[in-house]
Amino acid sequence: MAKTPKIAVLLAGCGHLDGAEVREAVLTLLAIDQQGASFQCIAPNALQYHVVNHVTGEPVPGAQRNILEESSRIARLGQCLDLAQARVQDFDALVMPGGYGVAKNHCSFALKGAEAEVRPDVADFVRGFFDAKKPVGAICIAPALVALTLHGHDHATLTLGNDAGCASAMQQLGQQHQNTPNAREIVIDETLKLITTPAYMFDDAKLSDVFTGIERCVAEVLKRI
Helix, strand or coil, rough: CCCCCEEEEEEEEECCCCCHHHHHHHHHHHHHHHHHCCEEEEECCCCCCEEEEEECCCCCCCCCCCCHHHHHHHHHHCEEHHHHHHCHHCCCCCEEEECCCHHHHHHCCHHHHHHEECCHHHHHHHHHHHHCCCCCEEEEEEEHHHHHHHCCCCCCCCCCCHHHHHHHHHHCCCCCCCCCCCCCCCEECCCEEEEEEHHCCCCCCHHHHHHHHHHHHHHHHHHHH
């Protein structure tokens, strides 16, 4: 019997303004399941950069939330693995949904752009998949995390939609940004086995288009296992 591929899904909390984009995360899990693979949600056991009120869009002064605890809202009770316990060798591929948490909690791209730092544990984990030549899917803003992680090591071709500021930051990091017209599109870097899709980098994207892009991204990741 063929082995069922096991996919690591790195989450950044819960909520598109300060954590993982919930729709992207759930659609990622759905796409993996529909393709006949299994998944393991993973998140760092650490505090978020900040907490945002998703009614007003404003930060909540003094509030604190834990990335692993918040990610577990998506993964379900007890089903999100602490990043400290995750090993690249236990997985066949990595897929990362977006959300501002990727650019605030996993790295500081939302604050510093091309000058951003990546959490060391996140950088080590993501980099491990590229070192092992395992496929990686990056959704929405997650390609920026990939670009930061690969900076000084590999040159990737990826997409963050058609945002000029993000494209400029990718160029500063030595990466090749490819503009895409909508959330349905994907960009494949065959050398690195990296597949990216813009999802809600297009704020007005239809949910069905976001799913089409994620579904295509996941399918191409699984083809390269």
